[in-house]
Amino acid sequence: MKFRLIVKDESREPWHEDYDKSHINDLSEAEAWAKDTIERFNATLQPHETPREVVRVEVLDLEGDDHSWVKTNIVTIIDSKGNYDTVECASCGITGRRHGLGLSGIRRDRKFKALGYDSCKQAKVLLARREKRAIRLDEDSEDHQA
Numbered sequence: 608m609k610f611r612l613i614v615k616d617e618s619r620e621p622w623h624e625d626y627d628k629s630h631i632n633d634l635s636e637a638e639a640w641a642k643d644t645i646e647r648f649n650a651t652l653q654p655h656e657t658p659r660e661v662v663r664v665e666v667l668d669l670e671g672d673d674h675s676w677v678k679t680n681i682v683t684i685i686d687s688k689g690n691y692d693t694v695e696c697a698s699c700g701i702t703g704r705r706h707g708l709g710l711s712g713i714r715r716d717r718k719f720k721a722l723g724y725d726s727c728k729q730a731k732v733l734l735a736r737r738e739k740r741a742i743r744l745d746e747d748s749e750d751h752q753a
């Protein structure tokens with residue numbers, strides 16, 4: 608995930624440094640990483656350096672990270688709520704429904720309701736986590752059988 612670390616020290620105005628760390632997936636992980644990094648920096652100061660302080664951490668590039676919806680039904684479905692198409696993101700694979708025309712009409716399926724699924728990139732992260740958890744549960748049930 609790309610994020611921006613805004614830091615300051617006593618001699619300067621705050622400035623920012625941008626990072627892209629594949630093992631960091633959300634803001635709280637980025638904040639923890641920033642805190643550790645700055646603490647390490649402060650613990651190993653060179654004579655010409657002054658201690659730094661984290662001002663804040665911002666997530667970059669989540670906006671504009673749209674899903675690539677493709678229609679998965681052949682014929683538009685008509686039910687009591689009107690007509691709709693079922694759609695799937697060609698990139699991350701989450702599903703939803705498109706009522707009427709246009710992107711504003713997309714409603715993600717219930718299991719992808721969480722805010723994180725707004726972003727295609729974040730959806731992939733969440734799905735990978737879900738998968739990992741499912742594998743763990745499988746392993747657990749094998750343990751019980753053994």
Ligand SMILES: [Zn+2]
Nearest residue numbers: 674696699727
């Ligand atoms: Zn997507």
